Amino acid sequence: MNTRRIALAVCGLTVGHARKARARALVDDLSFEVAEGEMLAFVGESGSGKSLTAAAIFGLLPFGLRRLAGSVHLRDTELTALSERALRVRRGRDMGLVFQNPLTALNPSRSVQAQIAETYQVHKGGTRGAAWARARSLLAEVGLASAANGPETYPHQLSGGMRQRVMIAIALACDPILLIADEPTTALDVVVQAQILDLLTRLRQERGLAVLFITHDLALAAARADRVLVLYAGRAVEEGDAARFFRAPCHPYSRALRDAIPAIHGLGGRLTEIPGLPPGPGALPPGCRFAPRCPSAQDDCHQTEPTMRRTAPRCACLHPSLETP
Amino acid sequence: MTGELRVEHLSVEYVKRPRLGHKEERRHIAVNDVSFALPSGGTLGIVGESGCGKTTLGHAVLQMTPVSRGRILWDGTDLTELRGAALRPFRRQMQLVFQDPFEAMNPRMTVDRIVSEPLHLAFGMARSARRYKAAELLQQVGLDETVLSRYPRQLSGGQRQRVALARALATEPRLLVLDEPTSGLDASLQARTLNLLRDLQADKGFSTLFISHDLSAVSYVAHRTLVLFGGHMMEQGPTATLIRGPAHPYTAALLAAVPVPAQGRATTSAQNAIPRAGQFASTGCIYCPWCNQAQSRCHLDAPIATALGGEHLVACHYPLPGKP
Ligand SMILES: Nc1ncnc2c1ncn2[C@@H]1O[C@H](COP(=O)(O)OP(=O)(O)OP(=O)(O)O)[C@@H](O)[C@H]1O
Ligand SMILES: Nc1ncnc2c1ncn2[C@@H]1O[C@H](COP(=O)(O)OP(=O)(O)O)[C@@H](O)[C@H]1O
Ligand code: SF4
Ligand code: SF4
Ligand SMILES: [Mg+2]
Ligand SMILES: [Mg+2]
Numbered sequence: 001m002n003t004r005r006i007a008l009a010v011c012g013l014t015v016g017h018a019r020k021a022r023a024r025a026l027v028d029d030l031s032f033e034v035a036e037g038e039m040l041a042f043v044g045e046s047g048s049g050k051s052l053t054a055a056a057i058f059g060l061l062p063f064g065l066r067r068l069a070g071s072v073h074l075r076d077t078e079l080t081a082l083s084e085r086a087l088r089v090r091r092g093r094d095m096g097l098v099f100q101n102p103l104t105a106l107n108p109s110r111s112v113q114a115q116i117a118e119t120y121q122v123h124k125g126g127t128r129g130a131a132w133a134r135a136r137s138l139l140a141e142v143g144l145a146s147a148a149n150g151p152e153t154y155p156h157q158l159s160g161g162m163r164q165r166v167m168i169a170i171a172l173a174c175d176p177i178l179l180i181a182d183e184p185t186t187a188l189d190v191v192v193q194a195q196i197l198d199l200l201t202r203l204r205q206e207r208g209l210a211v212l213f214i215t216h217d218l219a220l221a222a223a224r225a226d227r228v229l230v231l232y233a234g235r236a237v238e239e240g241d242a243a244r245f246f247r248a249p250c251h252p253y254s255r256a257l258r259d260a261i262p263a264i265h266g267l268g269g270r271l272t273e274i275p276g277l278p279p280g281p282g283a284l285p286p287g288c289r290f291a292p293r294c295p296s297a298q299d300d301c302h303q304t305e306p307t308m309r310r311t312a313p314r315c316a317c318l319h320p321s322l323e324t325p
Numbered sequence: 326m327t328g329e330l331r332v333e334h335l336s337v338e339y340v341k342r343p344r345l346g347h348k349e350e351r352r353h354i355a356v357n358d359v360s361f362a363l364p365s366g367g368t369l370g371i372v373g374e375s376g377c378g379k380t381t382l383g384h385a386v387l388q389m390t391p392v393s394r395g396r397i398l399w400d401g402t403d404l405t406e407l408r409g410a411a412l413r414p415f416r417r418q419m420q421l422v423f424q425d426p427f428e429a430m431n432p433r434m435t436v437d438r439i440v441s442e443p444l445h446l447a448f449g450m451a452r453s454a455r456r457y458k459a460a461e462l463l464q465q466v467g468l469d470e471t472v473l474s475r476y477p478r479q480l481s482g483g484q485r486q487r488v489a490l491a492r493a494l495a496t497e498p499r500l501l502v503l504d505e506p507t508s509g510l511d512a513s514l515q516a517r518t519l520n521l522l523r524d525l526q527a528d529k530g531f532s533t534l535f536i537s538h539d540l541s542a543v544s545y546v547a548h549r550t551l552v553l554f555g556g557h558m559m560e561q562g563p564t565a566t567l568i569r570g571p572a573h574p575y576t577a578a579l580l581a582a583v584p585v586p587a588q589g590r591a592t593t594s595a596q597n598a599i600p601r602a603g604q605f606a607s608t609g610c611i612y613c614p615w616c617n618q619a620q621s622r623c624h625l626d627a628p629i630a631t632a633l634g635g636e637h638l639v640a641c642h643y644p645l646p647g648k649p
Binding site: 045046047159160161186189190191192193197216218219220223224256257260261263264270271272273274 | 375584
């Protein structure tokens, strides 16, 4: 598995406010890699910096925010060194992005075939006919046979799951190296969710697509990803093999997240809550940023900021749980 | 006042305007002959895929959508026969938390006003008392006073969801209809919201119609669960019974699609197409085109809901053997 080429390498990525020097970093010294054909899941509470990381990789940070440090390599290209124009080309061609709400991202007045064909033509050129042929084959590939073979189809004629497939088809139009899917199935029911993930799995196997999968759903991440990275207040707090992670999380925050989800066969019992809230936009607590909410916190946690362990299981905690599963 | 809800043979039909160049108007039956009972203080989970009619069912119960057929009995009063002023006292007793709370909130109102408006409308409460009560309601849903002066767009999804819940609780309802209350929330907020709902319900004794596509969440809060497909009831019964031994092939397919950590799911569930209006089988069982148990009889004659024992109902000619 380690012999596969690295598709995406992020190193020391830090995102913060462009003007407010005193505000805390929203993405803080984040490093990770995604290999070809691999799926890395990003999990963490709302506001932990998952979407901002995706935006920073794409060079699409919202106004007022800036990449303060760090590098982003897509294969051998350092994206942060590219001009805006060069980056735009790479964005459409080598990286695809799929959002949670596909309806807002699709043009309601144009057929999905036309929208896919256009994306392809803009980046790859060629004739209109070739672009349409490509659009139809992509629609077939994502399992929308009726749109692939039939008449022009408009977004409003499709269900949520089908629209999400169209978004994936658009993202795949130029055969990208990397796909970032930001909560692609949060609005969908379990059956459609399973279908979308089957599709992503197939694309990884067949095309070596690297996938960065952002989700709230820890069970889904553990069931479908190769590796999981847990973010807390902009920092990576644990990283590792998905199955191991769910069986034996080593960071108290990961454990708390796992214990918070209702198990379908575990009817009844009260869910374990994580007390308090993640730190707001202001200053961070001293020492470990999770300390105010941590059930395992000890005195030193309020003074010393933990760093990521270099050996597996990788986590950033002064008192990790390291028993082997 | 006990607060018992009985829904009998409820159907809701949407009439779609004829398309340009077409004469006939098209009808779409979003909810088709659905019946259930929700005892006072109980929770009924409504599950099914998107577009199956869950929201429509909730809106019909609250008289926000015209009912085509059937009765909605609240403590024995048929709400479908009431209009205007006669309905008003019932509206106060029944509150809805929308699927997307952002759409339901006035973007120009602060949280303070959003939460205290019903206090004013329902109880004519004075301004200072309202503000105090609003802060108390927010505290009950786990928000602090600092959000009072914010606008909806300045809140996170989880905060908006809880503001919507606080607003719904303001009139002290007897029935709460929650439409996908936790779908957009992360694990931590979902746990808190589900625990919160349980505590509030234990404390205040309201009944809940819990609409969700998330079976895990439903299994946690709902005593009973009703499975909808294409507007039809497929199965309903005690949640534990349905989850341990689904009798309807569709319920089984839904359960099979729930991700199981550390196990992975290589294959898709029985379904490989997403049914849409107009694609359902027109005769026989509507689930027929996707059912892996279908036999010739299923294509011809539509199954009717039959009791499998106790409170467990299933609409299928060949129910799966339940697990003991
Ligand atoms: N445009 C912005 N200006 C200022 N702060 C922002 C902006 N966008 C996001 N933030 C802040 O950055 C942090 C990370 O936000 P981000 O959207 O990456 O979270 P997330 O992990 O994707 O959360 P969710 O799970 O809710 O999507 C949050 O504290 C958020 O409030
Ligand atoms: N106002 C409306 N007019 C016409 N059709 C509608 C309307 N609202 C919902 N529908 C249709 O009714 C069906 C059920 O919708 P809904 O109750 O919103 O589903 P769910 O909440 O289960 O996702 C869907 O096919 C939907 O497209
Ligand atoms: S360092 Fe201390 S406070 Fe932080 S997660 Fe570990 S035990 Fe908890
Ligand atoms: S009636 Fe037949 S087609 Fe319908 S669910 Fe039962 S077995 Fe399947
Ligand atoms: Mg996000
Ligand atoms: Mg709905």
